[in-house]
Amino acid sequence: MPFFESLDWSPDDPRWHLPDLASFDGILDVCSLFCLLELGNALAPWSYGEKNNAERRRLMYARKRARILRHWIFKRYKLLDKNNNIVDYKRAFYWPYLSQIACALVGYTRNAHLKGVEHRDFEKECTEAAVLKVIEGSLQHHQELWRMYCDARAVDSLPVTFAWKGPWFQIQKAEGSLTGENIIFP
């Protein structure tokens, strides 16, 4: 999906591989990647006994870049609800999406263990409790995100899908030019 601002780029320009941030589909694509990086430790072998600090560090660097990029994207592209009002992307979309995926992963792990399916390499270490601990450790750094996750688990204890179940937003590009230099990242 070509980036909508890229019409003057050469066909050989690798930036054609960027997602279309002017559509909610493109936003979902990049945010699914951001969520995966946030929850990556739960999928990674180093959380269940394998020593691999280099790979762990690589994921940390990627997560840091993803957070900076997420902040940049949503300063530039605003989500509009069905009444064309700008919504807070974290409260209306990103945190609910991350919470939903985390809950689905908990449900997936629980279902797998109930059916006797164990991790192929870490059968003893990768228990449901161990996975839950890593997932929840990945979400506790922000109080509101943590609360959303707890609420999502209370309502839907065994969700069945990782796909976004919330409303579909329209995208509006913010006025003015925002570059990497004038973004103040908290």
Next chain:
Amino acid sequence: MGGHYFSTPTLRDTCYGMYHSFLVGRLLTNDEHNKHAFMFLARIVAFYKTSLMGSEDPEAISSCDEKIDKMGAFSNATTATNIYAIL
């Protein structure tokens, strides 16, 4: 990578697939790819960030990277909390 393909239009499905193959990766496909997949996804994030935001500020990045490096194997929960605050 081993005949497996990472593409922006299918990125969402790739991510969902990684969750689904978390426990039974080699039962579903012919190899275990999680480690390499994270490497490729890390590169994709770096590509997106550099392409959209311009070149990275080396000073800011190295400063933050140093702080993360000093954390070692995450033995100090207080340090981990501080890093979250930085990010």
